[in-house]
Amino acid sequence: MMSFLWSLGAFVVALGVLVAVHEWGHFYIARLCGVQVERFSIGFGKPLWRRTDKKGTEFVVAAIPLGGYVRMLDERVDEVPAHLKHKAFNNKTVKQRMAIIAAGPAVNFIFAIFALFVMYLLGLQTVKPVVGQVAPASIAQQAGIIEGQQVTAIGTRPTADWEAVNLELVSFIGQSSVPVTVSDSKGNTNSVVLNTTDWNFNPEKESALVSLGIQPYRPDAKLALAVVAPDSPASEAGLQVGDVLQTLNDEPIESWPKLVEIIADQPGEKAVFEVQRDGQTRTIDATIARRDTPQGQIGYLGVSPEFEPWPTGYVFVHQYGPVESLVKAADKTWRLMTLSLSMIGKLITGDVSLNNLSGPISIAQGAGVSAGYGLVYFLSFLALISVNLGIINLLPLPMLDGGHLMYFTIEWLTGKPVSEAFQEWGFKIGGVVLLMIMGIAIFNDISRIA
Numbered sequence: 099m100m101s102f103l104w105s106l107g108a109f110v111v112a113l114g115v116l117v118a119v120h121e122w123g124h125f126y127i128a129r130l131c132g133v134q135v136e137r138f139s140i141g142f143g144k145p146l147w148r149r150t151d152k153k154g155t156e157f158v159v160a161a162i163p164l165g166g167y168v169r170m171l172d173e174r175v176d177e178v179p180a181h182l183k184h185k186a187f188n189n190k191t192v193k194q195r196m197a198i199i200a201a202g203p204a205v206n207f208i209f210a211i212f213a214l215f216v217m218y219l220l221g222l223q224t225v226k227p228v229v230g231q232v233a234p235a236s237i238a239q240q241a242g243i244i245e246g247q248q249v250t251a252i253g254t255r256p257t258a259d260w261e262a263v264n265l266e267l268v269s270f271i272g273q274s275s276v277p278v279t280v281s282d283s284k285g286n287t288n289s290v291v292l293n294t295t296d297w298n299f300n301p302e303k304e305s306a307l308v309s310l311g312i313q314p315y316r317p318d319a320k321l322a323l324a325v326v327a328p329d330s331p332a333s334e335a336g337l338q339v340g341d342v343l344q345t346l347n348d349e350p351i352e353s354w355p356k357l358v359e360i361i362a363d364q365p366g367e368k369a370v371f372e373v374q375r376d377g378q379t380r381t382i383d384a385t386i387a388r389r390d391t392p393q394g395q396i397g398y399l400g401v402s403p404e405f406e407p408w409p410t411g412y413v414f415v416h417q418y419g420p421v422e423s424l425v426k427a428a429d430k431t432w433r434l435m436t437l438s439l440s441m442i443g444k445l446i447t448g449d450v451s452l453n454n455l456s457g458p459i460s461i462a463q464g465a466g467v468s469a470g471y472g473l474v475y476f477l478s479f480l481a482l483i484s485v486n487l488g489i490i491n492l493l494p495l496p497m498l499d500g501g502h503l504m505y506f507t508i509e510w511l512t513g514k515p516v517s518e519a520f521q522e523w524g525f526k527i528g529g530v531v532l533l534m535i536m537g538i539a540i541f542n543d544i545s546r547i548a
Contacts, residue, residue, distance in 0.1 A: 108476070110163050114140055116206070116484050117166040120491070123205030124168045124198055129153075131194040134171035134185035141166060170198075196506045199499050206488030207431060210481040214427035217477040221417030224259040228315040228412065229280075236311020237297060241290040243280060243312065250287065251279035255433075258416070260307070260314055267306040269437055271299065272444055317406035319354035330400020335371075335384035337401060342374040354403050361386055365397040434485040442489070495531055496524035 118140050125138050134154065139145075141160035148158045170187040171178060178186050187195065227249040232239045249257050252266030253276070270276045276292040292310060299309040307314065321343045326332050343351050347370050351357050361369075365388040373380050386397040418426060492500040501524065505516045 112476075112480055112483060113163055113165075115480065116209070116487055117141075119209045119484065120202045120206050120487060121166045121168050123201035123203075125155075126205075127198045127201035128168065128170055128187070131190055131198060132185060133187050133190060133198065134182060135168060136171055137167075137169040139166050139169070192506050192510045196503060196510070199502045199506065202499055203488035203491045206484045206491070207435065210431045210434065210484040210488075211424075211427045213477045213481040213484065214430050215423050217474045217481070218416055218418050218423035218426050219420065220474050220477075221415045222474045222478070223413065223415050224261065225314075225316075225408070225413050226411070227257055227260045227263045229312055230315035231313040233311035233313075237292050237294065238311040241278070241292045242288075243278070243290060246315075247280040247282055247288075249278060250281050253277055264306055265433070265437060267310070269440055270294065271297075272447065315412075317408055319403040319405055321351060321354060321357075322404040323401050324404040325402035327400035331384055331387045331398065332400040335382050337371070337373070337382055337384070338375065340375065341380075341382075343371055344374060344379070345372040346370070361399050362396040365389070365395050367397070369399075431481065431485060434482060435489060438486055438489040442493075496521065496528035498528070501525075501528055 121138060121140070125135055128135050136154075137156045137158060139158040139160055141158075141163045142165060143160050143162040145158045145160050148156055150156045171182060171185055172187045173183070174188055176186075183189055187198070190198075229238075229243060229245055229247050229249065232243055232245060249263050251257055252263060253270070255262070255266050257263045257266060267276065274293070274295045276294055278290050278292060279287060280290060281287045294310075297309065299306055323332075323337060323339055323341045323343070326337050326339055343357065345351060346357065346360060364386050367386050369384045369386055371382040371384065373382055384399065386399060388395050389398040416426075491498050492503070494500045494504045496502070496505070505521060505524075509515045
């Protein structure tokens, strides 16, 4: 329950910030262009808080935190007195109207740069992308990638950490090869090519790395418990943080991976552990829980181990001065924008399945997880969602900012506005398309939970 409330709270904060940023873009440029803004609302439905400023704009925080809007004076929907006609949105030049509409997505991109700028100033701890294991007969092994090599670039883009590696690999979905640059412990570099003609990548089941046969390096797990999940089978049995597991059902535990394998193969079975606690040997009786996965039912205990220390130099911090932070923030925002556009194109061409669309539930889970890791991770999450919000709003669907820009562009080129009938027809089609996309995304979210 606490996890749900945390995710919900993080989602409301994230969505509130991003909606406020987006709508402020429309609001600010509208006022610069002399448009009378009637209402600036964060959320829909019953107002929880409201205030009216000296210029007559009502600022509202409403009960349903799933969006927001800026309502401007407009003769198409309002009876506008003669003395206010010059402040109506529809009476502004087409370029002014285009600027007002484009400002929302533009500010989303600017906010992403700002969030990443702060993130780089504060510092983000991460690890070098060193290969741990390579699966036999995998795409990675066939290309010549071996354990201990560091992935330094995918294509022409440098990869300082695993996040960068994953982002760049995803950009190659649908292509027949992926050029990769690797280096060994002595600094010798080598270029290899992954043959991805038969690359079967399903983000629902595994990461891009695992699908290629690569397991990132991480220190070996000890048999001492670092985490015992609340309300888990381990917690109910009495296992505690710091316990050192010695035997399972009178058999010595060889390693943590072997233990995980045994637990996964025995859902619903009884398990008797011998553990070392405070210098004494204790016997703990547990029942392995059942967990449903796409591959079938597996056992679940609810514990995580301590790990050996990272080798010197493997862990580092992305932290820079103001100028370099701004440069890196702008570069990453641009990369997120191009990748978002690329993924939309892959959805259209079928290279990426519609099953990969995510909706508000997945976003809420992502918000909760990132917020749990700390402020810098939450800022990174906000930047990603802000970029995607900006890109989606620029799609040429009449219900979105991009649809309005499409109509205004036609007006600018032809010298006359698009007819009301044509706009109405477009809004209906756009609304149906958006409902279909949201329906698929929410269905995918529910399927993942189920």
